[in-house]
Amino acid sequence: IQGDPPQRLAAYLVEGLAARIASSGRGLYKALKCKEPPTSDRLSAMQILFEVCPCFKFGFMAANYAIAEAFKDEERVHIIDFDINQGSQYITLIQTLASRPSKPPRLRITGVDDPESVQRSVGGLRIIGMRLEKLAEELEVPFEFRAIAAKTADVTPSMLDCQPGEAIIVNFAFQLHHMPDESVSTVNQRDQLLRMVKGLGPKLVTVVEQDVNANTAPFFPRFVEVYNYYSAVFESLDATLPRESADRMNVERQCLARDIVNIVACEGTERIERYEAAGKVEARMTMAGFLSSPFSAHVNETIR
Structure with a gap:
């Protein structure tokens, strides 16, 4: 798919609408899932997205600074992450810890x-853990994964x-919206997970999510929300990657398109991507x- 950001987004929205009409959204969503292996020499499409798109990069950065600040005066820290993705967030965090004078x-x-998860078929978190352990050893940061x-x-x-x-920190980075809530099932796995985490007595819980109502909104308002949100994402990619870049096409096709198609084409339990507005997330918490x-004044100043 080529063209400017609105044209590229429109193409994927049309693909989602076509899948909705054909009732093939779930199958197409699975077919579009990112399959790139998390290797050190070739970044996966997902990792490229997280690193070049400000919408995602800022979220990880803010969470990291909050986590690092929570480390103060702690000798032992245990971070629990329910969707670690490629582990790039913790590469930065380990580097930050190593750069401190203390x-x-x-x-x-x-x-x-x-x-x-996209990692399981290519070795799971074992590969990511080995990469983090190697980095921590090189930087002399006591580490266990x-x-x-x-x-x-x-x-x-x-x-x-x-x-x-040990001080417990729980990190939810673009993960909570994948958990079915009360609008999908009476089991409400989203709230169950939060209550379980609360029972751990964490010092800090960080939540990074898209501020979009793609969960309970009816189809048309949901479509508008998706268009507005992804317009910003596609515009940001236009500022960081050439339009003809193979990396950009891979990111759009394997990471963004699958989410767009799922939100537009699927309903009920088949709709996996269920973003919530910030106010709703705060109410759940x-x-x-x-x-x-x-955020503290120090964190605010650092991320500006």
């Missing part, structure tokens, strides 16, 4: 290796192996027992 805390990261082979909804506190004396914590 001795870094002992860092333990637990990642959930969901069988439906472990992966839990389970669906997110099946994770229990005992599986996370939280230990006395409050109902689960969390208190909102604004």
